[in-house]
Amino acid sequence: MFSSEKFTPYRLVGLAVLVELGFVIIPLVIGFWYSVNRVQFFQIRGFTGLENYWRVLNSPSVANALTVTIAFSVISLFLTFVIGFGLAMWLERSNRLNGVMQAVVLIPYMIAMLVGSMLLKWVFSKESGLSDLALAPMGMGDVSILANPDSAMAALVYNAVWRDSAFAMIMLLAGLKSIPAHLQMAARVDGASAWYRFRRITLPLLQVPIFITVVRLFIHLVNTLTYPLILTGGGPGTSTETVVLKMYRLGFNDNVLGQANALAIMVFIVNIALVALLLRLFKKAGKIQ
Amino acid sequence: MKKFLIIGGGLLAASLMAGGAAFAKTTLTMWTFLDVNAKGGRNLALKQMISDFETANPDIKIKVEPQVWSTLAEKFVLGSNAGNAPDIGWVNSENLGFIMNSDAASNLKPLVLDGWSEHQKQDFLLNSSFTAVTDGGSVRAVPLLPSTWVLMYRKDLFDAAGLTAADVATWGGVTKAAKTLTKDTNNDGQTDVWGIGLGLSQERFSVTPAFLATVDGNGGIFDDSCKAKFNNEAGRSAVTMQVDWIEKDKVTPREALAMSSDDAIDQFAAGRYAMMIIANSRYEQLQRTAAGWDGAKLAIAPVPGVKAGKPGPALLVGWWAVQWSKSPNQKAAAKFINYMSGPQGASLWNIPGEQIPTYRSVAERPEMSDPIRQGIRATSEILASSGVLMPGKCNWGRTQADFNLATQQVVLGQAKIEDALREAEQATNDRQ
Structure with a gap:
């Protein structure tokens, strides 16, 4: 019965559905169940309704983490995108030098996130890092990048931009390569300036790659744990403690799994809302169908 | 067949x-x-x-x-x-x-x-x-490998400064000795050896002087029902001591705010600190990894006390x-x-x-x-x-990190000491 062609689509989709069920839906349901219970020392001690959500929403440290996350994500997204786009434009032409440069630019992206952040921590460390060698001759020997809230945030943004610009570059470079060369050539013959060609040909034909890159980067930056956990540890104070780091600490350090899951569910909803908002904005601007 | x-x-x-x-x-x-x-x-x-x-x-x-x-x-x-x-x-x-x-x-x-x-x-x-x-x-549970935290110091630096273990029997003595031991050895305007090392990060943290001084001055950090109680005179004095080491006395680098316990221990091994509170189990490793100084000159002293005549608590x-x-x-x-x-x-x-x-x-x-x-x-x-002994039923696994955060907040001017310690108490209570 199940071998008939009628069931072929179900069989093909079934595996994907099972994987989705096992790795997304069931954990989500368990997470939600934890979020409405008091969980102490990893044991459910009683149903509490929405109390965990209320506590998380009223927590000043979560509010601070939200502010930090917005600042980090928006600044990092802007810089990553601009640099990634610049690199893609620069490296679009196929020649031997650009081939080498593409490989060089990709190095940070090829390094594991954890290793990259640890390397940067050593670079920025005043006591043992390279930054002190660079800053001391400029009379800034007393400056500790990671012990100052503003410079620690800058270091965190630098980490994201350093690593993720290559991702933006790959995505946008693929988009640039897909633009038919004859369009640019025809415009050039017609005497169009480089800026005009960029505005009227390149940018419109890159709408979809730009949208995908922005959405993918934004989701990544909002949800990244490695950068703040390894590079700054959320400090100094709580100046670089992002929402995801807060969630990690609630769950794995403070062991208040109820609150951690309540925050996780809220972050999940915010993620969906963000993507929907971005999709709407792009649609409204007529950039995607 | x-x-x-x-x-x-x-x-x-x-x-x-x-x-x-x-x-x-x-x-x-x-x-x-x-x-x-x-x-x-x-x-x-x-x-x-x-x-x-x-x-x-x-x-x-x-x-x-x-x-x-x-x-x-x-x-x-x-x-x-x-x-x-x-x-x-x-x-x-x-x-x-x-x-x-x-x-x-x-x-x-x-x-x-x-x-x-x-x-x-x-x-x-x-x-x-x-x-x-x-x-x-x-x-x-049955104990297998007991350990504690002690004050480790470089005897070579102590000898050169005319100091002995008796001079660091109290936290006041530690501050005084740290001032003597903090030095710019090559006159480049940068401190090369700091009096006392701290790792104040909230990740990979360990016991710090503020925690030990609070336990000593307060007789513990919990009441009988595992409710945290350290937002008081003992707790405030202890955290203020650490803040002053960074801000006023300049015997601890400000970088300590971003350092984990392991980072600070590495710095101690590299010869950047004269003293530090470290788990005794690190003694052999420190002797082995000492760089730029003789590991045999590593010495151990009891945890300093808040008051003279009584050593600080050696947490078992x-x-x-x-x-x-x-x-x-x-x-x-x-x-x-x-x-x-x-x-x-x-x-x-x-x-x-x-x-x-x-x-x-x-x-x-x-x-x-x-x-x-x-x-x-x-x-x-x-x-x-x-x-x-700390009470086994009370969860204090991350209270040291709460003390670190309190110190950071006060150093950065993000909170008054009372508010920082109130937050630390609340965080500890939430884990019980």
């Missing part, structure tokens, strides 16, 4: 089954941070212990599954909840709360302790430690063995825990493990007077004179 094959096959199967029964073994699984295949004294000691035990008990086999030390207690409880915890687990003192507040661990009183002879009980040096893990007459911490309450091998697991915590096990933990002896008979053996064991001897004496 067919009949012959059937009979032959049957006989072979029967003999294999009989043979299998004769050589049946109970395999005990143990989660520990040690790795019997790795180098190091404690790993060697455990390897030897397992070999000796298996020789004496051929029907029991020990399978070690090394784990990340910082999550051992959590994993044990989670494993118990899921029905697949190991027969034996190791738990550090800071996380005993997980064991004491769950049903994951067996009562080791009937299984292990009631079997101890009167002589063994008299010989054991840590009998008082059982009060931390006893609940309603049930003993949930370390690693404990627990037995899974639902283990199908209760007797065999208890037998191995008994072996690890008994005189024979303690002897191996001491040498080659280089750990603090847990039995008087081990502490008094000739090998302990070897100069290379000066660190272990000094720590043993400190524990004997000023050892303090």
Whole structure:
């Protein structure tokens, strides 16, 4: 019965559905169940309704983490995108030098996130890092990048931009390569300036790659744990403690799994809302169908 | 032929089954941070212990599954909840709360302790430690590797400055000595050696002077119901001391705000600090990794006290063995825990493990007077004179990080000290 062609689509989709069920839906349901219970020392001690959500929403440290996350994500997204786009434009032409440069630019992206952040921590460390060698001759020997809230945030943004610009570059470079060369050539013959060609040909034909890159980067930056956990540890104070780091600490350090899951569910909803908002904005601007 | 094959096959199967029964073994699984295949004294000691035990008990086999030390207690409880915890687990003192507040661990009183002879009980040096893990007459854990935090200092720098251990018997003395020891050795306008090192990060943290001074001045950090109580004069003085070291006295680098305990210990080994509160178990490693100074000049002093004449608290911490309450091998697991915590096990933990002896008979053996064991001897004496137990039922595994955050917030001007400590108290209470 199940071998008939009628069931072929179900069989093909079934595996994907099972994987989705096992790795997304069931954990989500368990997470939600934890979020409405008091969980102490990893044991459910009683149903509490929405109390965990209320506590998380009223927590000043979560509010601070939200502010930090917005600042980090928006600044990092802007810089990553601009640099990634610049690199893609620069490296679009196929020649031997650009081939080498593409490989060089990709190095940070090829390094594991954890290793990259640890390397940067050593670079920025005043006591043992390279930054002190660079800053001391400029009379800034007393400056500790990671012990100052503003410079620690800058270091965190630098980490994201350093690593993720290559991702933006790959995505946008693929988009640039897909633009038919004859369009640019025809415009050039017609005497169009480089800026005009960029505005009227390149940018419109890159709408979809730009949208995908922005959405993918934004989701990544909002949800990244490695950068703040390894590079700054959320400090100094709580100046670089992002929402995801807060969630990690609630769950794995403070062991208040109820609150951690309540925050996780809220972050999940915010993620969906963000993507929907971005999709709407792009649609409204007529950039995607 | 067919009949012959059937009979032959049957006989072979029967003999294999009989043979299998004769050589049946109970395999005990143990989660520990040690790795019997790795180098190091404690790993060697455990390897030897397992070999000796298996020789004496051929029907029991020990399978070690090394784990990340910082999550051992959590994993044990989670494993118990899921029905697949190991027969034996190791738990550090800071996380005993997980064991004491769950049903994951067996009562080791009937299984292990009631079997101890009167002589063994008299010989054991840590009998008082059982009060931390006893609940309603049930003993949930047995101490294996005791340790504590001590003040480590560079004797070469102390000698050059005319200082002795007596000068750092109080925190006031430490501040004064740190000012003397903080130096710009090459006159480039940068401090090269700081008086005292701190790691104030919220990740990979450890006990700091503020925590110890609070425990000392306050008589602990919890009330009888595990409610945190340190937003008071003792707590505020202790945190202010650390803040002043960074901001006013300039004897600790501001970078300490971003340093983990391990980062700061690395800096100490690199010769950047003259003093630091460090776990005694790091003594041998520091001697070995000292760079730019002679590791033999590493010295140990008791934790400084808040007031003169009374040393600060030497928190009795370390690693404990627990037995899974639902283990199908209760007797065999208890037998191995008994072996690890008994005189024979303690002897191996001491040498080659280089750990603090847990039995008087081990502490008094000739090998302990070897100069290379000066660190272990000094720590043993400190524990004997000023050892303090933290309540096992209270969760203080991350309270040190709360103190670190409070210090950071005050240094950065993000909070007043009262507010920072109130937040730290609240964070500790939320984990109970």
